[in-house]
Amino acid sequence: MTEDDDFEPHLGRLQATGRRRGRRYVQRVIAATHLARGGVFLRSRADRRFNGSRNARGAGVGRVLADRRRAGVQFRRRVVVKARVVRLAGTGAGRALAHLKYLQRDGTTREGEPATLYGRDSDPADAKAFHDRGSGDRHQFRLIVAPEDGAEYDDLKPLVRRLMARAEADLGTRLDWVAVDHFNTGHPHAHLIVRGVDERGKDLVIARDYLTRGLRERATELVDLDLGPRSDREIAGRMVAEIAQERLTGIDRRLLVAADPERIVAAQGVAPFEQTLRSGRLATLTRMGLAEPVGKGRFRLAADLAATLTRMGERDDIIRTMQRAFSAAGVDRPAADQIIYDPGRPDAAPLVGRVLVRGLADEYRDRHYLVVDALDGRSHYVGLGSEAAEGIGEGMTVQIEQVRAEVRATDRTVAAVAAANDGRYDIDAHLRFDANASQGFAEAHVRRLEAIRRTTGSVTRKADGSWVISADHLERAAEYEAARVRERPVSVSLLSPRPLEELARVEAATWLDARLADGAPSLPREAGFGAELLAAERQRRRWLLDRELATESEGGFRLASGAIERLCRRELLLAARGLSDDLQLPFVDAGPGERIEGVYRRRIDLASGRFAVIERAHDYTLVPWRPVLDRHVGKPVSGMVRGDGISWTVGRGRAGPSIG
Numbered sequence: 001m002t003e004d005d006d007f008e009p010h011l012g013r014l015q016a017t018g019r020r021r022g023r024r025y026v027q028r029v030i031a032a033t034h035l036a037r038g039g040v041f042l043r044s045r046a047d048r049r050f051n052g053s054r055n056a057r058g059a060g061v062g063r064v065l066a067d068r069r070r071a072g073v074q075f076r077r078r079v080v081v082k083a084r085v086v087r088l089a090g091t092g093a094g095r096a097l098a099h100l101k102y103l104q105r106d107g108t109t110r111e112g113e114p115a116t117l118y119g120r121d122s123d124p125a126d127a128k129a130f131h132d133r134g135s136g137d138r139h140q141f142r143l144i145v146a147p148e149d150g151a152e153y154d155d156l157k158p159l160v161r162r163l164m165a166r167a168e169a170d171l172g173t174r175l176d177w178v179a180v181d182h183f184n185t186g187h188p189h190a191h192l193i194v195r196g197v198d199e200r201g202k203d204l205v206i207a208r209d210y211l212t213r214g215l216r217e218r219a220t221e222l223v224d225l226d227l228g229p230r231s232d233r234e235i236a237g238r239m240v241a242e243i244a245q246e247r248l249t250g251i252d253r254r255l256l257v258a259a260d261p262e263r264i265v266a267a268q269g270v271a272p273f274e275q276t277l278r279s280g281r282l283a284t285l286t287r288m289g290l291a292e293p294v295g296k297g298r299f300r301l302a303a304d305l306a307a308t309l310t311r312m313g314e315r316d317d318i319i320r321t322m323q324r325a326f327s328a329a330g331v332d333r334p335a336a337d338q339i340i341y342d343p344g345r346p347d348a349a350p351l352v353g354r355v356l357v358r359g360l361a362d363e364y365r366d367r368h369y370l371v372v373d374a375l376d377g378r379s380h381y382v383g384l385g386s387e388a389a390e391g392i393g394e395g396m397t398v399q400i401e402q403v404r405a406e407v408r409a410t411d412r413t414v415a416a417v418a419a420a421n422d423g424r425y426d427i428d429a430h431l432r433f434d435a436n437a438s439q440g441f442a443e444a445h446v447r448r449l450e451a452i453r454r455t456t457g458s459v460t461r462k463a464d465g466s467w468v469i470s471a472d473h474l475e476r477a478a479e480y481e482a483a484r485v486r487e488r489p490v491s492v493s494l495l496s497p498r499p500l501e502e503l504a505r506v507e508a509a510t511w512l513d514a515r516l517a518d519g520a521p522s523l524p525r526e527a528g529f530g531a532e533l534l535a536a537e538r539q540r541r542r543w544l545l546d547r548e549l550a551t552e553s554e555g556g557f558r559l560a561s562g563a564i565e566r567l568c569r570r571e572l573l574l575a576a577r578g579l580s581d582d583l584q585l586p587f588v589d590a591g592p593g594e595r596i597e598g599v600y601r602r603r604i605d606l607a608s609g610r611f612a613v614i615e616r617a618h619d620y621t622l623v624p625w626r627p628v629l630d631r632h633v634g635k636p637v638s639g640m641v642r643g644d645g646i647s648w649t650v651g652r653g654r655a656g657p658s659i660g
Helices: 018-022 025-036 059-066 092-103 127-133 157-171 208-227 232-241 250-258 272-287 305-329 409-419 427-433 439-456 473-487 511-517 529-546 563-583 627-632
Strands: 079-087 139-147 177-182 189-195 264-266 291-295 298-301 338-340 351-362 367-374 379-383 397-402 490-496 550-553 556-559 595-606 609-615 620-624 636-642 645-650
Touching: 059 208, 079 208, 092 127, 092 177, 092 189, 127 189, 139 157, 139 208, 157 177, 157 189, 157 208, 232 272, 250 272, 250 305, 272 291, 272 298, 305 338, 305 351, 305 367, 305 379, 351 379, 367 397, 367 529, 409 427, 409 439, 409 473, 427 439, 439 473, 511 529, 511 556, 511 563, 529 550, 563 595, 563 609, 563 620, 595 620, 595 627
Parallel strands: 338 379
Antiparallel strands: 079 139, 139 189, 177 189, 264 298, 291 298, 351 367, 351 397, 367 379, 397 490, 550 556, 595 609, 595 636, 609 620, 636 645
16 A cells, blocks of 8 residues: 555656756746736735745635635625734733633623633633643734624534634644633624644744634634525615614715715615615714705715714713623613713813723723722723723722823933934933933933834934934924823822722721822712712721821811821831741831842732832842832842832842833
8 A cells, every 4th residue: 555655746747848847846836826816926015025924824725715706795694803913021921811811700601600711622721721831932812703693603612613623724733722702792702812832832923814814714604604694684684774873884884985075975876775775874874963965865974974983883882881880780870970081181180989890892902991980979981092000900999090192301301412412312422411310311211212113113223222313303202102192091090909998997008198188189079989988088087086197176187297107107017027927038128218139029909009029138128019010020120219119120230121
């Protein structure tokens, strides 16, 4: 019996001569590819740029699936497949674990129970084992698979497993993946996390065509096999349902395409069914003030039609999200007390309140939102954008502020140094320009330039470490800040990790004390969280008076001098006793101006704030915590205590990259 390896094909005919005989094998393959594609291999300038897609797995099948054209495409079932590549460097690994846990949250199954993770052969799958296997991976793939007819499936697991089996065949490797099904929205969908390595442990690079369109085509094939093609009645029913929707629809897109340069479109002159759809939709848009009749069955569309309908759709989604959150939390809020916080308004005031719900606003991009019961007695929906708000959970008290797009003093200094140095900036030039500047201060400017370079590429770093600064550097810095604000419109500060009712009698410095010391400038409304805050402040006043930490007279209530510092130290020493038993090390307090060097172990949350545990050779200390520390757990760090903060450096001594 012959083996598969015994057969070796050769292109060409026997005794081929001349040019044909001399052509290499790879040239013949390329020629055949050109012929199959109608003689066109590179279709656009973007295709001619090298991006690795042709060397990635699934490049060939991805192009075939992306270019597939079929008769009767309107009858095919639609499946939304979103794919995202997530880097795991830095804080990515910690966020990946948090994302995995969040996907398994309560209330996402049909029965309202926590979601169950599953894999190719395991149900349930071990989330910790999967995370540990991928701890050294460079990246991972996150997918969302949402069949339009997902409600027809009692269980999405068989569909997902068959889809991943086809993906493995297309990519030529076994995949390590886990998934979870969500039925808590109007569109059942599955989340998949795929490790970024192949079966040999090498980095898995998947072609863009396969990720964006190939997987969607494979999923559509499977749903078509399961449910059959869509009927004319189903298609018509979905289109008619779009007529009254207050969001951007397929009918709107067709109207925009058909409109003339004056934005005028007619309902007549098309197929009868399409005319019915257009007439009904144009009547709806007229009632909404987004279209106006101009006679003879013609309408002028609003200039901002698409943007307005998109915003209306997003607002409806937010309102439904808030209503689901209130229902899950058992909270009753009238519609008038449900507010969407808009940080883009110039007069947007800081928002102080208790986190009622934290959830995912965009499961694809891992964007979260908060529903906050604020001092005004209302519940506010706050979209966080890319603001991670690590460690912020339900029941905590936070302050939310808008982020303003402003050119920083750092940018102005860089521009001034470059103007005096022939358009170049470096640390030596900075120190010559400003004799009072320190090395660390100049290095902070370099970090700012590096951040702008990575994001916008508007500054250039030379091989000698200097930077080429353009004459319009301040304008480019302003554009960079505006882009950051669009991505991260708010900042979230933790005021208290403890519930409000615990703060009235706690032996610690609390944000209630800070409000009382300032005379409570923002008076809350006596409703909801505002009413609870007023009651807690009355109890806190009595508690402070009983312990002689405050006085009250005709002039009003006043905290004793140093009361907040004493309360903070009491809580710190109490927490240190418990930590000393765990670490088997004595606690040594860190004073202002002291240099701290040690290994960052973890964060602890106290009523007075968040503190970092720094372990040294013979003792440990507690110092104010900063978010950048969490990406360096177990690493040596050093810094100088200044007031209530520290500028940290990774590694011991003054050498090493700063993270301040």
